Amino acid sequence: MNRPIRRVALACLVLFALLLANDNVIQFARAKSLRDHPGNTRTLFAQYDRKRGDIVAADGTILASSKPSNDSLKYVRTYTNGPLYAPITGFYSIIYGASGIEAAENSILAGTDDRLFIRQLSNLITGRTPQGGSVVLTIDPTLQQVAYAALKGRRGAVVAVQPSTGAILAMVTSPSYDPNLLASHDSAQVRAAWKSLTGDPAQPMLDRALEQTYPPGSTFKLVTAAAALSTGRYTPQTQIPAPNVLPYPNSTKSLTNFAGESCSSTGQTTLIQALTISCNTAFGELGQTLGADTLRKQAEAFGFDAAFSIPMKSATSVFPAQLDAAQTIQSAIGQYDVRATPLQMAMVAAAIANHGLLMRPYLVQQLVNPNLTILETTKPQSIRQAVSPQVAAELTQMMESVVTSGTGKTVQIPGVPIAGKTGTAENAPGQPPHAWFVAFAPATQPKIAVAVVIENGGGINDATGATVAGPVAKAVLQAALKESS
Numbered sequence: 001m002n003r004p005i006r007r008v009a010l011a012c013l014v015l016f017a018l019l020l021a022n023d024n025v026i027q028f029a030r031a032k033s034l035r036d037h038p039g040n041t042r043t044l045f046a047q048y049d050r051k052r053g054d055i056v057a058a059d060g061t062i063l064a065s066s067k068p069s070n071d072s073l074k075y076v077r078t079y080t081n082g083p084l085y086a087p088i089t090g091f092y093s094i095i096y097g098a099s100g101i102e103a104a105e106n107s108i109l110a111g112t113d114d115r116l117f118i119r120q121l122s123n124l125i126t127g128r129t130p131q132g133g134s135v136v137l138t139i140d141p142t143l144q145q146v147a148y149a150a151l152k153g154r155r156g157a158v159v160a161v162q163p164s165t166g167a168i169l170a171m172v173t174s175p176s177y178d179p180n181l182l183a184s185h186d187s188a189q190v191r192a193a194w195k196s197l198t199g200d201p202a203q204p205m206l207d208r209a210l211e212q213t214y215p216p217g218s219t220f221k222l223v224t225a226a227a228a229l230s231t232g233r234y235t236p237q238t239q240i241p242a243p244n245v246l247p248y249p250n251s252t253k254s255l256t257n258f259a260g261e262s263c264s265s266t267g268q269t270t271l272i273q274a275l276t277i278s279c280n281t282a283f284g285e286l287g288q289t290l291g292a293d294t295l296r297k298q299a300e301a302f303g304f305d306a307a308f309s310i311p312m313k314s315a316t317s318v319f320p321a322q323l324d325a326a327q328t329i330q331s332a333i334g335q336y337d338v339r340a341t342p343l344q345m346a347m348v349a350a351a352i353a354n355h356g357l358l359m360r361p362y363l364v365q366q367l368v369n370p371n372l373t374i375l376e377t378t379k380p381q382s383i384r385q386a387v388s389p390q391v392a393a394e395l396t397q398m399m400e401s402v403v404t405s406g407t408g409k410t411v412q413i414p415g416v417p418i419a420g421k422t423g424t425a426e427n428a429p430g431q432p433p434h435a436w437f438v439a440f441a442p443a444t445q446p447k448i449a450v451a452v453v454i455e456n457g458g459g460i461n462d463a464t465g466a467t468v469a470g471p472v473a474k475a476v477l478q479a480a481l482k483e484s485s
Contacts, residue, residue: 053132166359217425220334287332
């Protein structure tokens with residue numbers, strides 16, 4: 001009789017110990033993550049009792065702020081030019097939590113960050129009403145506005161980066177949405193807006209610049225060219241095969257150029273000319289010669305197969321693994337399963353512009369205390385040397401040729417050398433290809449690198465695609481050059 005009682009007692013003791021352990025895990029180990037969880041409305045209600053900090057552009061323009069409310073909650077979040085900056089600021093909702101910078105820098109904006117401890121202690125002693133700190137971004141409002149207007153409501157994205165630092169100067173997604181609709185205290189209105197936005201087939205809440213990956217098409221030829229030049233066996237003037245048709249190994253299918261055109265009457269062309277006219281067969285053959293491992297190594301040097309926190313986390317751009325010969329040919333021209341975010345392709349252009357040095361992209365310039373003292377300033381950080389300075393200079397020369405003599409003529413700016421690369425990426429059967437353009441300027445002393453993608457906006461070749469994405473890139477480059485002059 002005693003033995004069963006002892007077993008029951010022991011079982012109860014074990015369960016009690018497990019319960020106590022779980023309670024400690026929740027109250028201590030997971031306290032911060034649970035407190036900061038976007039869906040924790042209890043914390044949100046408490047935070048609405050204090051003034052949330054501002055989100056500010058690089059020039060001081062206030063993008064998000066808290067204003068006194070006329071209901072039971074003390075403050076309501078408001079967004080200036082909401083759709084223009086929504087992919088960056090995100091939203092702050094009493095029902096759906098937070099996204100974007102609102103989520104990534106929530107502890108600063110809410111005033112709960114450990115770095116604000118002295119301020120919090122001072123508030124407690126003096127009885128002063130707590131309030132949040134501010135977040136100053138790297139975003140240039142002029143470039144943001146120009147990029148957004150240039151997209152003209154078409155589905156796509158623009159990312160502009162300062163090559164020497166990695167600072168993100170513009171990050172635009174189209175279509176967008178108004179975060180003010182989700183920040184309202186009218187729960188019925190918020191739920192209706194959420195249902196409408198999440199049910200929209202155009203996906204206005206998708207941050208295409210950061211969260212969406214696309215086949216990069218011919219813009220990936222920059223990576224293939226970089227891989228070739230980095231072997232030391234190629235220069236821009238090296239003759240490479242450029243057949244009219246490139247048969248896929250172990251297949252009855254072949255790779256062709258636009259409309260079956262020939263890249264060369266001799267079946268040979270220089271590497272620079274192949275990039276200038278965006279010759280598919282030349283780069284397919286080059287990729288096959290280099291091999292999948294060499295291409296993957298170069299892609300990863302530029303940032304592929306890794307995610308970046310800017311502080312919002314990006315999608316991972318991918319160079320596929322375990323490729324056969326045919327898949328390697330397709331991958332060398334940015335097709336098959338190669339995928340890249342617009343941020344990633346801007347980073348490729350920026351690294352070439354920065355003498356081959358890849359910088360870590362970032363969106364937050366400063367974190368500011370409620371008393372206006374600076375808590376933290378972001379220091380630019382390099383990731384790695386993606387290519388040597390010599391290879392970067394050769395790639396720049398080749399990209400300039402694309403703009404002066406090849407498929408990228410649409411971005412020419414009188415008196416300014418531009419380095420660029422067009423791209424038209426097949427994506428789904430029966431759908432028009434995506435249109436790409438990546439560029440930096442001035443080519444001699446780069447101030448800005450930009451990547452543009454327009455979904456299903458391409459034509460049947462890179463030149464046609466450039467007429468769609470090229471003008472968007474040109475508008476951003478012109479605005480940046482005007483500001484820096």
